[in-house]
Amino acid sequence: MTGPLFDIAVAVARIAVFFSFCLGLVVVMTWVERKGAAYIQDRRGPNRADIFGIRAWGLFHPLADALKFLFKEDFIPDNAHRLFYQMAPMFSLAPAILTIAVIPFGPDVTLMGRRIALQIADLNVGILYLFAVSGMTVYGVVLAGWASGSKYPLLGGLRSSAQMLSYEVSMGLSLIGIFMVFESVRMSQIVAGQGGLLFGALPKWGVFVQPLGFILFLVAQYAEANRTPFDLPEGESELVAGYHTEYGSFKFSMFMMAEYLHMVVGAAVVATLFFGGWQVPYLGDAGFLFPGGSAAAVPPAVVLLLRIGAFVGKVLFFAWLYVWIRWTIPRFRYDQVMRLGWKVMLPLALLNIFVTGLILLLLKK
Amino acid sequence: MTIGVKKVARPRKMSFPESLYLVEIVKGLGVTMGHLLSNIVRQEGIKTIEYPEVRRVMPPRFRGRHRLMKRENGAPRCVACYCCATACPAKCITIVAGESPDPGVEKYPVRFDIDMLRCVFCGMCVEACPCDAIRMDTGWFTSPDDTREKLIFTIDTLLEK
Numbered sequence: 324m325t326g327p328l329f330d331i332a333v334a335v336a337r338i339a340v341f342f343s344f345c346l347g348l349v350v351v352m353t354w355v356e357r358k359g360a361a362y363i364q365d366r367r368g369p370n371r372a373d374i375f376g377i378r379a380w381g382l383f384h385p386l387a388d389a390l391k392f393l394f395k396e397d398f399i400p401d402n403a404h405r406l407f408y409q410m411a412p413m414f415s416l417a418p419a420i421l422t423i424a425v426i427p428f429g430p431d432v433t434l435m436g437r438r439i440a441l442q443i444a445d446l447n448v449g450i451l452y453l454f455a456v457s458g459m460t461v462y463g464v465v466l467a468g469w470a471s472g473s474k475y476p477l478l479g480g481l482r483s484s485a486q487m488l489s490y491e492v493s494m495g496l497s498l499i500g501i502f503m504v505f506e507s508v509r510m511s512q513i514v515a516g517q518g519g520l521l522f523g524a525l526p527k528w529g530v531f532v533q534p535l536g537f538i539l540f541l542v543a544q545y546a547e548a549n550r551t552p553f554d555l556p557e558g559e560s561e562l563v564a565g566y567h568t569e570y571g572s573f574k575f576s577m578f579m580m581a582e583y584l585h586m587v588v589g590a591a592v593v594a595t596l597f598f599g600g601w602q603v604p605y606l607g608d609a610g611f612l613f614p615g616g617s618a619a620a621v622p623p624a625v626v627l628l629l630r631i632g633a634f635v636g637k638v639l640f641f642a643w644l645y646v647w648i649r650w651t652i653p654r655f656r657y658d659q660v661m662r663l664g665w666k667v668m669l670p671l672a673l674l675n676i677f678v679t680g681l682i683l684l685l686l687k688k
Numbered sequence: 689m690t691i692g693v694k695k696v697a698r699p700r701k702m703s704f705p706e707s708l709y710l711v712e713i714v715k716g717l718g719v720t721m722g723h724l725l726s727n728i729v730r731q732e733g734i735k736t737i738e739y740p741e742v743r744r745v746m747p748p749r750f751r752g753r754h755r756l757m758k759r760e761n762g763a764p765r766c767v768a769c770y771c772c773a774t775a776c777p778a779k780c781i782t783i784v785a786g787e788s789p790d791p792g793v794e795k796y797p798v799r800f801d802i803d804m805l806r807c808v809f810c811g812m813c814v815e816a817c818p819c820d821a822i823r824m825d826t827g828w829f830t831s832p833d834d835t836r837e838k839l840i841f842t843i844d845t846l847l848e849k
Contacts, residue, residue: 349778362727363720367736538710651720 329435337443345423345591348642349583350385356583356646357384363650388576396570403569411470412570412577415463416640419458419584425449426591427511428600429631441601441631442511450502451512453592454495459549461487463581464549464556464566471569479565482657483556487547489664492544496672500536501529501596514600518607524614525614526604529597535675537597537667544593546664548585551649555657590641594634598641601634743828751811751824754802756846763788764847766821768795772813780806781813800843804830822846 354369358381361368369381399408429441446452461484468480472628505516519527530537546553557565567578594600605611606629610621621629656664692762705711727734746752757765768785786798809831813822833839 359724362724365723365727365734365736366732367734367738647717647720648713651716 329437333434333439334443337439337441341423341426341443341559342420342429344428345584345587346580348587348638349580350389350640352583352586352646353385353388353579354382355643356608356649357381359643359646360650363647392573392576397572397574400569404470404472404657407466407470408472408569409574411463411467412530412574412581413463414466415460416577416584418456418459418608419581419588422453422588422592425452426588426595427514427600428634429627432627440511445509445511447509448514450498450508450596454491457585457588458491460547460585463578467570467578468566470565475562475564475568476566479556479558479562479568482562483549485565486553486555486660486664489661490543490546490553490668493539493664493668493672494547496669496676497536497539497543498596499672499676500533503676503679503683504532506528510595510600514595514602515600518602520605520614526599526602527651528599528602533675533679535595535671536679537593539672540597541593542663543668545645545648546587546660548589548645549582550586550645552652552655553660554649554654555660558654569604586642586645587638590638590645591634593641594637598637599633600637601630603629603633606630642683683686697734746827750827751809752826752828753804753830754807754813754822754824754841754846755826755848756800756843757821757823758847759790761790762847763790763793764796764800764821764843765819766800767793767819768797768800770817771816771818772822775812775816777810778806778808779803797843800846802841802846804839804841805836 348593358368360366368377369384372381373386374376374383399405424443425446427440427442427445431438431440433439464483464487465480466534468476468478468483471477501513505513507513507516513529517526517528520529521531525531545551555565556562557567559565562568567575570578605613606621606626608623608626610626611619613619712814719736759765768783770783770785771783773779773783782799782801782803783797784799785795788794788796809824811824814824830839
């Protein structure tokens with residue numbers, strides 16, 4: 324294959340594989356959410372949908388849901404703004420899909436004498452792109468709330484715009500520490516930076532370098548994704564279903580997909596920035612090298628598989644953490660959300676930057 | 689003396705580690721994970737009754753859908769005395785009496801309809817019946833149906849059970 328053709332083929336293949344991985348995980352996560360919730364609450368959960376009598380613990384329920392959404396009437400309420408009403412789900416889903424682009428799914432691979440990054444686009448503004456794009460999700464929510472022409476969605480939209488804007492601030496600031504330590508905003512360099520060791524024993528993961536930053540980022544991310552305990556925008560006991568009250572059929576499922584994609588991408592971002600991305604502790608390019616001095620050689624193909632497997636495992640864990648947290652913690656009151664965002668998270672994020680800067684300055688001297 | 693003032697116990701003030709929430713959240717995560725794992729390991733411990741396959745056993749005095757009793761020769765035990773229809777507060781029983789072919793019995797119900805949509809399951813008909821011809825001991829609800837007509841149970845339906 325010639326040069327440019329090869330590049331295009333690689334680009335398309337990367338997009339196809341990573342996109343379908345994330346979308347597949349979305350489908351699985353809807354099942355995990357329902358089944359996990361059921362078992363946590365001592366129920367059985369979905370177990371009825373079957374294909375030729377095979378029920379497989381309700382695994383076919385996402386399929387049944389999707390089919391049901393596809394065949395439902397595409398309804399537009401009378402009071403809705405027709406154009407914006409139809410644009411809102413797209414505005415909600417598109418940023419969630421776009422954020423997949425900068426996540427490194429594995430180390431560089433050499434294929435046919437070329438180095439190929441397992442990342443759709445290794446932008447030099449990596450995380451800034453991530454923030455810029457995911458900041459746009461709020462438009463989808465606000466637009467949905469306003470265009471529905473109904474009271475509850477409007478309230479939900481207002482709540483979520485205030486909440487997302489507040490937490491955007493502490494989310495951005497909580498990551499400054501990471502930039503300072505790894506001296507880059509490029510995702511691949513941050514992951515590469517986490518391959519070293521701290522004090523000769525601990526892997527130099529973001530969570531060990533920036534424990535406070537990790538907690539702040541995790542909390543801010545739950546608020547950004549509108550997940551419990553920050554799911555005020557769709558608080559069903561007060562607002563019916565919040566901003567997507569007036570949505571049905573596939574438009575509703577687009578909002579759902581956006582929410583779950585946020586979970587998956589969010590999990591991938593946490594894994595990348597704070598848990599070493601595709602790095603496996605003590606695993607170098609040639610094999611394991613434990614701090615005690617013992618070593619174990621591992622063939623390169625296995626190293627690659629281990630690293631991609633480690634990344635997928637971390638993503639699965641953090642995606643599960645979203646579900647786990649959701650069925651553990653009750654929803655905050657609105658004033659509590661705002662107080663936490665502005666009076667606790669923001670000062671702590673600033674403190675984190677200050678302390679990180681101080682330590683780095685002292686270490687340099 | 690002033691009006692009796694009742695001292696209401698205030699919630700205990702949270703200690704510092706509790707007010708940080710983080711430890712408490714981790715404890716809560718432990719509780720939910722405990723439930724999840726124990727429910728996965730011991731499925732039979734889950735209280736859910738899987739309805740169409742498994743049915744809840746109703747208590748013996750549960751008033752369910754009605755049934756009409758039969759004589760030994762298979763004829764309805766009902767003598768069409770209208771006691772149940774009179775006692776019924778919801779007026780859901782319609783009886784049309786006819787002369788019984790059996791010389792030992794005076795009347796029998798030609799029609800005996802119970803409008804299950806109006807029935808309030810009070811059990812007055814059962815109490816009123818002098819011949820123990822109507823009972824509500826089927827141990828199950830009226831099953832749902834898609835037309836109103838199907839939910840007016842006729843004598844044949846009531847004798848089946």
